[in-house]
Amino acid sequence: MSSYRDILYRNYSASFEGQKALDVGMQHEQYEATYPALPADPGSSIVDLGCGKGEWIAWVASKGFTSLTGVDLSPSDLAIARSHGSGHVWVEENVISFLESHTEAFDLLHAKDIIEHFTKDEFIRFLTAARNALKPGGRLWMLTFNAQSPLSSVTRYGDFTHETGHTPSSLTQCLRACGFAAVLVSGLHYCSPSLGGRLRAMLGMLVYGCCRVLIQLRHGKGPLTPGIDRMTAMPDLLVEAVKS
Numbered sequence: 262m263s264s265y266r267d268i269l270y271r272n273y274s275a276s277f278e279g280q281k282a283l284d285v286g287m288q289h290e291q292y293e294a295t296y297p298a299l300p301a302d303p304g305s306s307i308v309d310l311g312c313g314k315g316e317w318i319a320w321v322a323s324k325g326f327t328s329l330t331g332v333d334l335s336p337s338d339l340a341i342a343r344s345h346g347s348g349h350v351w352v353e354e355n356v357i358s359f360l361e362s363h364t365e366a367f368d369l370l371h372a373k374d375i376i377e378h379f380t381k382d383e384f385i386r387f388l389t390a391a392r393n394a395l396k397p398g399g400r401l402w403m404l405t406f407n408a409q410s411p412l413s414s415v416t417r418y419g420d421f422t423h424e425t426g427h428t429p430s431s432l433t434q435c436l437r438a439c440g441f442a443a444v445l446v447s448g449l450h451y452c453s454p455s456l457g458g459r460l461r462a463m464l465g466m467l468v469y470g471c472c473r474v475l476i477q478l479r480h481g482k483g484p485l486t487p488g489i490d491r492m493t494a495m496p497d498l499l500v501e502a503v504k505s
Contacts, residue, residue, distance in 0.1 A: 266334075269422050273335040274313060288316045289323070291451050296402065297501060304328055305368035306396075310356040311375035315342030318349055332359045357383065360390035367394055373404040377423045384425065388439035395504040401441070403432075403500040407448060410496045411472050429491045432500055442505035448493025469494045 269276060300307070303325045309317050312331030322329055330350040333339050343351050352359060356375065370391050379387055391401050406416040408426030417426050429446040436444045450465045452458035472494035483491065 266422065270334045272337045273422075274338050287453070289320045290453065292317060292320045294451055295404070295449065295499065299324060299326070300368050302368075306330075306366060307369045308332060308367050308371065310360075310370060310372040311378075312342060312351075313338045315339075315346040315349075315351075317371060317373060318342070318346055322346070322349065332356050357387050357390055360387070360394040363394045365394070365396050368396055368399050370395060370399070370401045372402065374406075376403055376405050376427065377417070377420075377425055380424050385435060385439060388435060388441070392440050392504055397504060399504050401500070401502045401504075403498075403502075404449070405432075405498055405500075407493065407496055407498045409476060410448075410494050411468065413496070416496070427498065429489055429493060429498060432498065433486070433489050433491075436500070436502045440504075441502040443488075443503040445488040445501040447488075447490050447499050448495030449497040449499045450495040451497070465495070469496075 299305075299321065304327060306328045307321055307326055308330045309315075309321075310332050312318055312333045313335070315331055318329050318331045327348075330352060331339070331342055331346070332352045332354055333342070334353065334355060336353060339351050339353055356372075360370075372391075376384055376387065388401075395401065405427055406413055407428065408417065408431075409428045413426060417423055429448075432446055433444055448469070450462065450469065452462040452465065473492050476492050476494060480492075
């Protein structure tokens with residue numbers, strides 16, 4: 262009997278119609294504004310976990326990086342990735358299984374919008390496998406929606422394949438328990454530089470700022486941990502964890 266994942270991941274992006282259309286230019290703008298500095302060595306081994314149609318890999322390749330691998334379960338998405346990403350390695354496999362088959366092999370692991378698809382047990386298994394697959398000093402980047410942001414349930418339940426939601430505190434808890442030494446978690450609200458995007462950004466500053474105060478009223482500020490913004494109400498979370 263097929264599981265829901267067998268059915269929905271088969272043609273994952275296509276099931277959303279225009280919601281997940283391929284727009285490389287727009288996505289590259291977002292990546293430029295979102296991510297920390299890439300590794301200094303263009304020969305660094307970089308893996309995009311849940312690579313979809315390969316937009317992030319294409320962006321990293323445009324920076325001169327050559328040792329790039331994309332891993333995804335969707336045959337239809339990978340077919341698109343292969344069509345515009347020749348010269349890279351594309352792997353159709355469960356990302357956890359892929360990581361578990363590699364030890365101290367990679368400098369950077371990137372996981373955008375995938376950890377919310379894991380059950381709790383799978384997420385811990387994923388973090389453990391990611392840590393083991395990284396070289397010493399290697400980094401794990403994750404981007405996910407912020408479960409303590411207002412209307413986060415729209416994102417949580419907007420995709421049937423979502424299993425969990427995360428907050429800065431819960432992510433930090435899991436990463437430390439799984440052996441990552443340095444952890445940074447920050448809120449993110451990317452808006453395009455267009456007029457509409459600028460208006461969204463201004464409104465977001467007001468709304469998310471007010472919600473930040475409400476979170477502090479509910480929980481108190483608590484101990485301040487450098488690099489961990491536990492009170493952010495922005496809609497997304499960017500995580501950087503380093504293997505010591």
